[in-house]
Amino acid sequence: MTAHSFALPVIVFTTFWGLIGIAGPWFVPKGPNRGVIITVLVTTAVCCYLFWLIAILAQLNPLFGPQLKNETIWYVRFLWE
């Protein structure tokens, strides 16, 4: 269950940013701005994918859990289930 729940977002987002960063440049129409647009697409894909990846990897194996107030525990316990 845990492995699935990690693999699915990874596949989805890798495909998404991969499409933008790797497949996108092939579809840019010819013109004076072609180079700039390709650079923009690739850089965006790299930056955004990297940022998302760092965020999910940091939470993959948490070493400690959140410390909650008892009021919070009271309502989250039933609200989020």
Next chain:
Amino acid sequence: ASFKELRGPALEPPILGEPATWMTFLISYWGEQIGQKVRKITDCFHCHVFPFEDQEEARNGVLQQLQQQSQELREVLGETERFLSQVLGRVQRLLPSWQVQIHKMKAVYLALNQCSVSATHKCLIAEAWCPTSDLPALQQALQESSSEVGVSAVVHRIPCRDMPPTLIRTNRFTASFQGIVDAYGVGRYLEVNPAPYTIITFPFLFAVMFGDVGHGLLLFLFALAMVLAEDQPAVKGAQNEIWRTFFGGRYLLLLMGLFSIYTGFIYNECFSRATTIFPSGWSVAAMANQSGWSDAFLAQHPMLTLDPNVTGVFLRPYPFGIDPIWSLATNHLSFLNSFKMKMSVILGVIHMAFGVVLGVFNHVHFGQHHRLLLEFLPQLTFLLGLFGYLVFMVVYKWLRVSAAGAAEAPSILIHFINMFLFSRSPTNRPLYRGQEVVQSTLVVLALAMVPILLLGTPLYLRWQHRRHHLPRTPSGPQLDKAGFLNSQDGNTSVNGWGSDEEKAGPPGDEEQAEFVFSEVFMHQAIHTIEFCLGCISNTASYLRLWALSLAHAQLSEVLWAMVMHVGLSMGREVGVAAAVLVPVFAAFATLTVAILLVMEGLSAFLHALRLHWVEFQNKFYSGTGYKLSPFTFAVED
């Protein structure tokens, strides 16, 4: 003689509207001589003198005459004024175009003044820079103009030793990004231009420090409004300097807002509130059930911690961003600080490595292939061997150390420090088997790169210089020691092959190159020290990404808790809450815009700019060129 002042209305002459007071006198005298003296006095004072007639009708006649005269004069003055205003009106319509013409003529003459007169050929000679791709257009323009007048203007390409100016063509979108790169320094002729990458990395690093969906959305909408209204003359022609600054950077702000929305989603902050787009990966119910958290137990313990070791508590990492449960936790800073610090280091090392790689384009383009081996490879090895390894350790720990081993989790910081000191801490578990060997190897390798960086290029250049000059000596191509010593005496001229000064010309075989080894070596030493020490300090400098994003998050949280929360939790009656919310929201909105958008925005802008200018660009960019400023009638935007 006696005179009497007559009380009458003060007459104001209608000339120039200067109110002058006129006095009327009645002078009576006896005798001719006194009369002449009086006349002289009145002449002296430029008085208007009218003889006083005895008869009443004569006096009326004179009066009527005078009135007619003044009437006619008034008419004439009126006509003149009308005529004047007509002429001025006509001129006013023509004046702007005349002014433009005069400006143009003046500009042309100023440009012509810079040409030198050639007496022998009876023509003006000018040397100018022209972009190579524009040369056909230039020829065309000259041909067209000469065919009309009958004199011919010709253009020749001449070789030149000076460094040509830099011309980078931009459209209105890329102009603002090129502007921020040029503000640091215009690039040398033909060196690699960091602006295309800056289009994305600058807004991205800004957004890392500014990440909040709500604030990003406000910024994006503001920039969008400016972009959509950019062609309106009222907006374009505004003279307010602050407005012009914001307006000039509208595309920059647009991208900054867009990326801030994205990083806001990843940080899971919208006006400091987290959203649960996906269900949280932490289950409080599981923890409560398994640890026996009854209501009485909870009443006794105001603060309890979820333990990821307990089954069912931690289900999965949140698929997009930071889990929303952390915004409810009191120890959320412990988690976020660790996450953001590591994120800053990872982003920093990648950004800097990218900068070093961009230097490859420079080396290849200027034909200095030796620098690929003697500078680029050692630099990259040093950077990645030490700080790339740090990134590796961070990612490895994220992947391999789980909650089960949390109590004895290895500390990356201690490992990193021990790596440099070649020591070990017995209490710190190794991350993986063979870690000490790997770390020692990497440090030794990195240290070995330093002498290569220091001595490689100067020694190579000296060897190359000798090799080139050896065949010129009369002693022939004999590669013995005496030959080497002789060849150095006959050197004359110009460029020192400093490793930083890329000359745009071909490696001079025609030029007499003077090669001062000590100068080159000094230069390379400075460059090496700057790079190696800079690696450490620049990596630490990227921690400002963490610091500013923390400041932004905390400010935004404080604003919510102290202002909006107070208003929202005011009372249970609908009326009270609604009435209180109006001023509360006004205060919240004002403070959000003033503190969080303007102040934090400017701050994050500045720091992202500094990261680009210093930490990124000093890996490859020299910025010592000058811009091409062509003669143009167009007004600079």
